[in-house]
Amino acid sequence: MKIDLKQAADVITKYKNFVITSHVNPDGDALGSVLGLAHYLKAIGKNVTCLIDDDLPANFNILPGYELLSKPGQIIEKIDLLIVLDTGIDRIGQIKELANAPILNIDHHISNNSTVDYLYVDPDRAATGEIIFQLLKFMKAAFDKNIATCLYTAIATDCGFFRYANTTALTMRIGAELLEFDVKPNLISEAIEKKTLTAVRGIALALNTLEIFKNGKIALLAITQDILAQCVSTEGFIDLARIIEGVDVAVMVKYVDENTCRISMRSKTTNVSLIAETFGGGGHIRAAGCTMHAPVGAAKETIVAAIEQSMEDSYNA
Template identity: 35%
Template sequence: MTAWSKIMSLIQDYQQIILLLHEKPDGDCLGSALALGLYLQGEGFQPLIYHPEKINREFSFLPGQDLIKYYTKQVLPEKPVIAVDCAAENRLLYTLPQNVPIINIDHHQSNTFFGDYNLVEPEAAAAGEIIFRLLQNAQKSISAEIATCLYVAVATDTGYFRHSSTTAETFFIAGKLLNYGAAVDLIREHLFEKRPFKELKIIKIALDKLQFAQEKRIVWTALSYEDLAANGLLNIDTEKIISLLRSVAGVQVALVFKELEPRKIKVSLRGKQGYDVNLLAQHFNGGGHAQAAGCSLEGNLKESVNLVIKKTADLLEKL
């Protein structure tokens, strides 16, 4: 039985299917969920992508936006759930329903296998790769709209094919998606030629607060709630910042600390070959991939930074 056949066997008796995103969904998470939702819609289901937070408008150009529903109740209704690109149940922002199928589709090494059916492939460069292979085994062909969503999923999670997770399979899938009609001109326009001014503003603040350790093998910046709130930057993504820091010659580990609320801190971690930041993230109850991971902390920003940087240095010394 193929993975697609298994999923169909679990949801075939239901009309509405809930698709879940992780907190602060990125291009892979959102693109993969939209692609799967559009395909399920074409199969006669009523997919609902639930999320309790405002979603980054960076990806508002993607097809299928009408599938996204702002759902604020903590407990989900008794309908099958497909979690996409979510490593652990605590990243879903909801309490999962009982007595219905829970399907977990993900590519993180740290996945906790919380589903009744777990399609977890850590070797995949993106959740979009898994969704692509899944739909390849389905009956209908992939539409141009679905291809556009999946291309964004794969491209963004591989750093536009720059990360070490990129494989020959990744390029093969990207080529197939182009053949299916992925709108690369539209993608380029929105992701590279329509950047918000606030993104430059947050980069400036981040660079002003740049610090190094371990002979510049570690670089980090810490963005306080006060600075972010004062400049209207709380909802601005920091992916460009972490990529910029990681690109510095000699740096092995880059970190961005973002205080989303007073004493609630999101930490983004990026490493180069030879340093597994997933191990560092797991030490603080987070997770991810070898070269890209994250965690959340509660406490004083300065103290939290010192704690994580010390642990980063300790692990770096063991290499």
């Protein structure tokens, strides 16, 4: 059932015991939204468990409450409401099976049409963290540095620190209001951007894989097992392809195992969310991803062909 912010607040007010979760392969918006909401619910006396069914990126350990995040182990007892943030219910791993409770799903991905008890989707918001901010405002929450740091991180990471097209005046006003609570944007950005020396040297390896297709409109990085072993994280790599003059779609194909790749796409005009969806993925018009069951070489060919086709379709449209 689709609900509005008031109904979301009502559902939260009604219950006592919450599990909050978000998507696998969690990013700043996922973790920041989960922890920002958790800090508030704890402050008003609710019981809250924060579960993510995946490994956590260490860079986000600057988030207050990071230590509260854990993987689900067994059937979750004593739960009144499962709150799913920043994703539909299809990307929360086994939490869907382990939590037998009504679901409140809050998200900013337009593709989210999950069948849940309570669904609030606002695709005009730059981040789910922005919606949580609005929800907390609606609930007259007393903000503090912990809540503000989590929500600032959520928002800033999903709009590329106020650089992407999803950044609105409201996004920046919320950012300003959160900064008033002694949030340190430099400490957040430094923690998120931090890489080991080996990983920085790995950028050079990744760049050596750079290939250009479709008269310079597509730039591709292929992160093989060897390169991945050196880099560990490929965070930010796709931006190196995205910034090339004339490139519309930047794509990164990353080794997961012998027969699986993770595909990430960033675009200036092409709707990469549509492309990702044809491979069972999703995202936003200008930033999307999917998993492909193929080795790196074959996945490269498949995704490049799909992007080329999409570009041709749009030229002909």
